Amino acid sequence: MTPEESSTVLRCISHWEGRISWPYLDNAEHPNVTIGVGCLIASVDALRALPLRRYADGAPATSEELGAEFCRLRAMPGGQRAAAYRGAYYLPEDAIDDLAAHRLRAMAEALPGVFPTFPHLPPPARACLLDLAWNVGVAGLHTWKRLRGALGASLVAWDMAEVNCQTANPLGLTQRAARNAWRAQCLRYASLGRLDIPQPL
Numbered sequence: 001m002t003p004e005e006s007s008t009v010l011r012c013i014s015h016w017e018g019r020i021s022w023p024y025l026d027n028a029e030h031p032n033v034t035i036g037v038g039c040l041i042a043s044v045d046a047l048r049a050l051p052l053r054r055y056a057d058g059a060p061a062t063s064e065e066l067g068a069e070f071c072r073l074r075a076m077p078g079g080q081r082a083a084a085y086r087g088a089y090y091l092p093e094d095a096i097d098d099l100a101a102h103r104l105r106a107m108a109e110a111l112p113g114v115f116p117t118f119p120h121l122p123p124p125a126r127a128c129l130l131d132l133a134w135n136v137g138v139a140g141l142h143t144w145k146r147l148r149g150a151l152g153a154s155l156v157a158w159d160m161a162e163v164n165c166q167t168a169n170p171l172g173l174t175q176r177a178a179r180n181a182w183r184a185q186c187l188r189y190a191s192l193g194r195l196d197i198p199q200p201l
Helices: 001-019 043-050 062-075 091-114 123-134 139-143 145-150 158-163 174-191
Strands: 020-025 031-036
Touching: 001 091, 001 123, 020 062, 031 062, 031 091, 043 062, 043 139, 062 091, 091 123, 123 139, 123 174, 145 158, 158 174
Parallel strands: none
Antiparallel strands: 020 031
């Protein structure tokens, strides 16, 4: 992907994920410690690897402090507003950008292992798949057989892909419905031969 495409995709993902500078829990069935643009922090060591700072004095957080922060979050229930998890530490803005960019590059490199056509798809279709991977994980997309079949054919079945690019929304959440609609719009753009990525509304 070009730097411009990567920047556009990250802006779209940021629209859906938000941008939170402190560690919090997401709303997954088994809540994950998360930070920045919805970036999962899989372990206490992963949190310690980030350059978090104290709100109190701006100094770098210590390994011990971040270990305690990870445990504090793990003891809380998931699914609350991000503000409910705010503790004593934050990730600076440039570090949030770096973390998100690193995650996007890693996903772009991994997606051809699930969607071999990924490098050859139009930018809006790549944006759809990157957003899905951000949401459910690259590994999670292995089970999306209909979408993989639609985008893996020599002649892409865009209509089928559009129907099968959406995450479940049993509670009818407005934000999730809008995100699903945006993904479908990305594939519609691709089917029309457009190279621009639609902006979320």
